[in-house]
Amino acid sequence: MKEHLISAQEIRLPNEFSIDNGCLTYRNVNLLELVKKHGTPLKFTFLPSITHKIKIMKDYFKLAFDVNNYRGRYRYYYCTKSSHFNHVLKTALLSDVGIEISSTCDTELISSLAKTGHLPPNVQIICNGYKTEDYLMGIFKLMRDKQCEILPIVDSKSELEHYIEHSKTSTNMSIGIRLNMSYIASYARESRFGLFPEDIIHHYNTSILGKGNLKLTTLHFFNDKGIENTDSYWTTLAEVIHFYCYLKKINPDLTTLDIGGGMPFKDNLDHNLHISELIFRIVSTIKEICTLEEVDEPDIITEFGKYTVAESTGTLFKILERKKGNKRDWAIIDGSFITHLPDTWAIKQNYPVLPDNKLKSDLIPYTLGGITCDSADFFPNNGDVEAIMLPDTCDEQFVAFFHTGAYQEALSGFxxxxxxxxxxxxxxxxxxxxxxxxxxxxxxxxxxxxxxLEILGYQ
Ligand SMILES: Cc1ncc(COP(=O)(O)O)c(C=O)c1O
Known part of the structure; x- marks a missing residue:
């Protein structure tokens, strides 16, 4: 932390930022120069951030494994749905990761990476999500092409039947099953994903046990509330691990626990996420319960989407005009929250926001408004942050939203x-x-x- 910028609260700028002659620089890139050259609105993606995030997560797991004398392995998977862009996938794949996919087109995306030589040999692909006929065909094609190792995660009984059929003609096939967590009191949600413990055990006993070429190697779960230091997260995790141990005792082929995604990103520059502590507690909880249950600790898989990619991207706007408001004045951006950052509107997602220039001026509070006609097109709108502080100037002003690299294009339809x-x-x-x-x-x-106009059918 090296600079202080007076804002709604005082924000201590992290090391990747500095202020140079009243202009904000981000990772040594002067943002005013960037918008002067490329115009606004502008998205930028800083690829080394992806590599860095993967590396530090692997380091956290390594440390937690060493301290807990954990005998399993850790494998990082990047979840494509958080950002499907070619430059993101190619960058992540340089860091020895697997890929988690979720649709038919995702299987073609993997084939495309193989064709262009960007898929490292034997890279592991986890196939999650609901399997339509097309998606299943894509999965079986990837298996036949043998350019990567495929692990489908079974989400329903009908899906399992396809793999049982397929395994009759294949030499060896590994699958995972997603656990439906609705039965866990601390999870407290209805979920349509996965199968309940009694169904998993029933299907294992009737359809998998004794089939030498079909192995259930992985138990998958995803706590969609996100990984957080709350009693409910830890109690839910413990329940899942107890079920893992139960299943392992009847199915020795089970080796892996896939804990899904949900690792948070920094949606606020003042935030210390304590990620290493979360990882430490995940690892020590698994170790403790497995020791108690006298079961070998599993290999751990994560499928972190927003953690991997959110912090790589920023979105820059120009302030078109300042308008008098009733309680607070408006600053109108040359873009739209609903279309350019849809999570701000749909789930009231917060992002770090900073002015890019004129930082020697005093700062005064504004609500930012988008240029659509929609009254919901404004920021901040969630009560976490009261206002955006902008320099008190009549000169040209730019503003930057940081950490916007996950899900926004997938939701707005790039x-x-x-x-x-x-x-x-x-x-x-x-x-x-x-x-x-x-x-x-x-x-x-x-x-x-x-x-x-072409998309809409005009000539
Ligand atoms: C099965 C699964 N894994 C991983 C993820 C990634 O989640 P996140 O971006 O929160 O890490 C998702 C997101 O919906 C998911 O459904």
């Missing part, structure tokens, strides 16, 4: 049709070479009106 026909912004990629020199390239220009 390059499609959006509210009030607001175009997808220009998107640039920032990479670093071995000498830490920055290289900037354009991934896509701002979506054209022509493109939108």
């Amino acid at each position: 390059g499609g049709i959006n509210h009030c026909l607001i175009p997808a912004p220009k998107h640039i990629i920032i990479d670093e070479n071995d000498l830490k020199e920055i290289a900037i390239s354009t991934f896509s220009e701002q979506q054209s009106s022509q493109n939108m």
Whole structure:
């Protein structure tokens, strides 16, 4: 932490930021220069952030394993649904990770990476989600192509039947099963995903046991409330591990516990997430219960999406105009929260926001408004943050939303049709070479009106 910026609360800027002559720099990139060169609205993706996040997570697990004398292995999977972009997948794959996919098109995305030589040999692919006929065909094609190791996670009984059938003609097939956690009191939610413990045991005994070429190796669960230091998370985790131990005792092929995604990202610069402590407690809880149950501790898989990719991306806007408000004044951005950062509107997601320039001026509070006609198109809107502090100036002003790299394009439909026909912004990629020199390239220009008219059937 090296700079202080006076804001609604005082924000202590993390080390990746600095202020140079009243302008914000992020990882040594002067954001004012960036918007002057590329225009706004602008998305940038800083690829080394992805590599860094994967590395520190692996380090946390290694430390937790060493301290707990944990004898399993840890495997990091990147979950494509948080960002499907080619540059994101290619970067993640350079860090020795597996990939978790969830749809038919995802299987084609994997084939495409194989075709262009970006899929390392024997990389592991976990196939999650509901398996339609097309998705199953894609999974079986990947298996036949033998360019990666495929682990389907069974979500329903009908899906399991397909693998039982397939295993009759294949030499060896491993599967996982997703646990439906609705039976756990501390989880306290209805879930349509996965199978209940008694069904898993029944299917194991009747359809898998004794079939030499079909092995149930993995128990999968995903606490969609996210990984958090709450009693409910730890109690739910303990219940799952007890079931893992029970299943392991009747199925010696079971070796792996997949704990899904849900690791948080920094949605606020003041936030200390204590991720190493979360990892330590996950590992020690698994170790403790397995020791008690006299079961070998499992290999652990994670499928972290937003943790991996959110912090790699920022979204920059220009303030078009400031308008008098009743309780607070408005600053209108040249984009839209609903279309460019849909989570701000749909789930009231917070993001760190900072002005990019004129930082020598006093700061005054504003609500930011989007340019759609929708009254819900404003930020902040969730009560966590009262206002966005902007320099008190009549000069040109830019503002940056950070950590916006997960889910936003998947939800807004990158390059499609959006509210009030607001175009997808220009998107640039920032990479670093071995000498830490920055290289900037354009991934896509701002979506054209022509493109939108074509999608809508106009000529
Ligand atoms: C099965 C599964 N794994 C992993 C993830 C990734 O979650 P997150 O981005 O919260 O890490 C999701 C997200 O919906 C999911 O459904």
